[in-house]
Amino acid sequence: MKKGVSGIIMQAIKRGRKRGELVDGLLPPLTLEYPKEEIYGDYATNIAMVMASYEKRPPREVAETIVKLIEDEAGIIERVEVAGPGFINFFLKEDYWRHFLLEAAREGERYGEGELGKGKKVLVEFLSANPTGPLHIGHGRIAAFGDALANILEKVGYEVEREYYINDIGTQMQLLGRSVYLRYLQEWGKEVEFPADGYQGEYVKEIARQVKGKEGNKYITLPEREIVDTLGQKASETILRWIKDDLKGFRIRFNSWYRERDLYRGGLVPQILEELRGRDYIYEEEGAFWFKSTLFGDEKDRVVVRANGATTYFASDIAYHKDKYDRGYNFLIDIWGADHHGYIPRMEAAIQALGYDKISFKVILVQLVNLWRGGEQVSMSTRTGEFTTLQEVMGEVGVDACRYFFMLRRADSPLDFDLELAKREAAENPVYYVQYAHARIASIFKKAAKQVIKVPTFDEVDTSLLRLPEERWLVKQVAIFPEFLEGLAVSLEPHRLTSYLQDLAGVFHGYYNKHRVISEDKEMTKARLLLVKTIKGVLQSSLGLLGITAPEEM
RNA sequence: GCGCCUGUAGCUCAGUUGGAUAGAGCAACGGACUUCUAAUCCGUAGGUCGCAGGUUCGAAUCCUGCCAGGCGUGCCA
Numbered sequence: 001m002k003k004g005v006s007g008i009i010m011q012a013i014k015r016g017r018k019r020g021e022l023v024d025g026l027l028p029p030l031t032l033e034y035p036k037e038e039i040y041g042d043y044a045t046n047i048a049m050v051m052a053s054y055e056k057r058p059p060r061e062v063a064e065t066i067v068k069l070i071e072d073e074a075g076i077i078e079r080v081e082v083a084g085p086g087f088i089n090f091f092l093k094e095d096y097w098r099h100f101l102l103e104a105a106r107e108g109e110r111y112g113e114g115e116l117g118k119g120k121k122v123l124v125e126f127l128s129a130n131p132t133g134p135l136h137i138g139h140g141r142i143a144a145f146g147d148a149l150a151n152i153l154e155k156v157g158y159e160v161e162r163e164y165y166i167n168d169i170g171t172q173m174q175l176l177g178r179s180v181y182l183r184y185l186q187e188w189g190k191e192v193e194f195p196a197d198g199y200q201g202e203y204v205k206e207i208a209r210q211v212k213g214k215e216g217n218k219y220i221t222l223p224e225r226e227i228v229d230t231l232g233q234k235a236s237e238t239i240l241r242w243i244k245d246d247l248k249g250f251r252i253r254f255n256s257w258y259r260e261r262d263l264y265r266g267g268l269v270p271q272i273l274e275e276l277r278g279r280d281y282i283y284e285e286e287g288a289f290w291f292k293s294t295l296f297g298d299e300k301d302r303v304v305v306r307a308n309g310a311t312t313y314f315a316s317d318i319a320y321h322k323d324k325y326d327r328g329y330n331f332l333i334d335i336w337g338a339d340h341h342g343y344i345p346r347m348e349a350a351i352q353a354l355g356y357d358k359i360s361f362k363v364i365l366v367q368l369v370n371l372w373r374g375g376e377q378v379s380m381s382t383r384t385g386e387f388t389t390l391q392e393v394m395g396e397v398g399v400d401a402c403r404y405f406f407m408l409r410r411a412d413s414p415l416d417f418d419l420e421l422a423k424r425e426a427a428e429n430p431v432y433y434v435q436y437a438h439a440r441i442a443s444i445f446k447k448a449a450k451q452v453i454k455v456p457t458f459d460e461v462d463t464s465l466l467r468l469p470e471e472r473w474l475v476k477q478v479a480i481f482p483e484f485l486e487g488l489a490v491s492l493e494p495h496r497l498t499s500y501l502q503d504l505a506g507v508f509h510g511y512y513n514k515h516r517v518i519s520e521d522k523e524m525t526k527a528r529l530l531l532v533k534t535i536k537g538v539l540q541s542s543l544g545l546l547g548i549t550a551p552e553e554m
Numbered sequence: 555g556c557g558c559c560u561g562u563a564g565c566u567c568a569g570u571u572g573g574a575u576a577g578a579g580c581a582a583c584g585g586a587c588u589u590c591u592a593a594u595c596c597g598u599a600g601g602u603c604g605c606a607g608g609u610u611c612g613a614a615u616c617c618u619g620c621c622a623g624g625c626g627u628g629c630c631a
Contacts, residue, residue: 033570036577046573049611059611084574085611130631172631288629299557299627306629313631341558342626367559368625408579409567412559414624416566421580430579432593444590487570499568502578513586513595532590554593 004076005043005090006030012069013047021065023055034480038469041081041089042097042476049086059086097472098463100479104534105458111534112482112541116489117158123324124150126335127247128165131236132176133201135246135390137417138337138369143390144406144547145366146335147252148494151545156489161329163256165320168236169264170313175199177232181224183208184231188220207235246391250399251547263319269311272319272354273304281353291318296349314343318350321361331360333492338365338412364492366411372418388419397422400548404431407495407546430502434539435551437505437512441536442552444517448529453518455533456526465527470511477504478534494545501542508535 009030016022028050035044048063055062063082070080078091104111126146129139146162154160167173179198183205186192194200211219211234219227247254263269273289276282281292287307291314294301304315324332336343344363351361371378371388378388394402396419405422408430409415422429448455466475477500488494517528540550 031572033573035574037574040574044573046612049573052611087574132631167631170631175630286629290629303629308629310629312629317631337625338559339625340631343631344558365559370624413567414560418566421566425580427593428580429593433579436591436593440591440594447590484570491571493570496568496570499570499578502568506578509594510596512590513592516590518590554591 004074005092006032006045008070008072008077009045009047009066009088011071012066015071016065016069021069022051022062025054035089038473040083040087041091043090043092044087045090046087048082048088052086062086063088094464094472097475097479098466101463101466101475101530101534102458102461104478104481104537105530108537109541111537112155112485114156114482114486116156116486117153119159120157120331121159121161121329122153122331122333123161123163123327123329124153124333124335125163125165125324126150128167129243130167130172131239131243132172132199133239134203134242137371137388137390137393140250140390140393140402141369141406141415142335142337142366143247143250143252144403145364145411145494148403148407148497148546149333149335149364149492151547152485152488152494152497155541155545156486158331158489161256162254163258164254166240166257166259166261167313168233168259168261170260170316173232173236174228176204176235177228177230178224179204180208180211180231180235181219181228184211184219187212188217190220203239204235207238210238246389246394249394250390250403258320260316260320263316263323268319268323269315272322273311273315276304276318276353279353291346291350291353293346293349293353296345296352298345298349302346314346314350317347318354321347321351322354325354325356325360332362334361334363336363336365338367338414341365362492364411367414369415369417372416373420393417393419393422397426400435401426401429401431403547404429404434404498407498410493410495430498431548432554433509434501434505434543435549436554437508438536438539438543438550439552439554440512441508441532441539444529444532448518451518453525453529456530458530461526461530462523463527463530465524466531468511468515470507470514471528471531473507474504474511474531474535477507478531478538481538497542497546501539504535504538508532 009032010027013022013027017024028047030045030047032043032045035041048066049059052059052062060082063086067080067082067088070077076092076096078093080091081089083089107113124146126149127139127143129135135143150160150162175197176199179194182192182194182198186194187205187208198204211231219231273282276291281295282289282304283292284290288303289305290301291304292301302314303312304318305311321332334347347363348358348361352358373388397405401422405417406415445455463475466472484500488496515528517532518525543550
């Protein structure tokens with residue numbers, strides 16, 4: 001519908017230029033917006049004010065000229081006004097909006113699906129937490145964000161893959177293996193000193209006990225060097241199982257688990273280094289091999305092979321991202337914790353060195369979660385073992401509330417999460433407000449069923465009965481839903497869905513309190529049933545996109 | 555030091571990418587259950603959009619400089 005209106009404006013401007021009523025030149029970008037106030041119409045554009053500078057005329061005059069040139073062939077416009085400093089406000093015919101109610105009813109669950117991403121493959125890589133410890137609450141935020149974003153992209157037509165990259169080799173894995181080994185020795189009563197940089201968490205002891213229980217003392221006599229790998233691998237597999245369980249509980253599904261180990265197995269890392277060397281992007285210095293990331297704007301070159309011969313995490317990452325493109329994705333989205341932001345320039349450099357366009361690769365940073373318990377901040381470090389696990393929070397606060405809470409804020413805004421507060425507010429959490437609207441509508445239909453009122457189908461309803469301001473507002477919200485979802489996908493800002501939901505639920509609650517859906521007036525009842533049915537559908541699919549349930553009763 | 559992010563009501567945060575009178579929730583105060591669910595609604599109150607300049611018809615939003623907080627600045631991941 002937006003396209004229809006913008007088309008009309010563009011045609012008018014072109015017409016004016018042809019007739020010499022408007023100055024010729026480049027067409028300025030057209031922005032159409034939904035005015036906040038109803039008195040400003042259904043759509044407004046500022047185009048006349050933008051054009052005023054080179055038209056060398058007052059904006060209002062330019063606006064008047066454009067308005068006179070408008071031809072509404074499709075007959076969707078009720079009237080057009082020039083207002084304020086030079087806005088052109090469009091008032092559409094009422095039928096125009098109501099028509100979408102029928103569309104929403106007809107399409108049911110599929111309403112809101114779009115074609116924005118049709119034919120494009122997107123890989124969303126998120127979370128990718130190292131399997132060196134259980135997921136904590138910060139991971140929860142990234143997981144909730146990544147999942148919701150992937151859902152939305154899928155909804156608007158992209159072919160989406162959700163991938164988790166597992167760093168199952170390297171320094172951290174060695175350290176994990178060593179930590180387990182030392183705890184294992186302690187389990188057998190050996191006096192060993194546990195290093196400060198080891199993984200301190202209780203779970204390491206738990207894994208050590210498991211190893212002891214299953215395999216007895218077979219590792220005691222072996223030298224550390226020979227078994228650290230084995231133990232590290234065993235431990236990471238155990239932890240990975242925990243992570244998968246947690247994610248399942250958090251209603252998050254990945255369709256792909258990609259192991260760093262496999263990159264090496266497939267020889268991809270040496271291969272990519274060879275390729276970069278061939279393009280003269282790699283040089284040797286002080287015994288190490290460096291990638292010339294400064295050529296692409298990074299502040300310094302980066303090591304890919306250390307002096308000791310080991311490749312760096314960055315080297316794997318280059319190979320990994322190359323592989324993403326090789327698997328046929330047009331667009332790569334990485335979601336990282338904000339503490340990795342310094343890593344972006346070198347990754348973008350690598351993407352360009354490989355010959356891909358920078359805009360096909362996008363990193364979204366999710367700010368870390370500051371955890372509080374009462375008035376006191378809880379430090380969160382996997383290594384020291386001081387953290388609150390996602391599992392713990394899910395149990396205390398509930399998955400629905402937890403996921404909604406995470407989606408309430410912009411990704412790049414830091415989040416204070418107070419456990420005491422979250423628990424205390426569990427009953428008044430905004431998620432219940434939205435869910436309650438859904439449950440209320442469900443109960444309307446239960447009542448309707450008892451009174452043997454048939455749920456109307458889309459062709460037997462007179463939607464023009466929906467004339468109340470609240471009704472018109474609600475109809476419009478349902479109508480713009482598909483377009484709104486596209487906006488979320490373009491801006492990559494899924495959190496805005498919660499604002500939309502709260503507005504929608506809010507107006508519905510007010511409407512519900514003031515007016516009755518089921519009444520003596522049969523035609524009105526039908527029209528209102530259709531309205532609330534579509535609202536219910538929008539609530540349900542939106543909550544679904546956020547991974548939150550839409551209960552039939554509460 | 556340098557780089558990135560943030561700064562909006564007492565608190566936690568939105569603000570449709572530069573629009574018209576800056577919005578919610580919580581907390582406070584006053585009202586509404588004989589009705590399709592009161593986990594709700596209606597009303598009152600609450601603001602120097604960190605500060606100072608700049609850009610233009612127009613700035614919370616863009617540019618510059620300060621101030622404050624967070625993160626980063628490894629041949630760690």
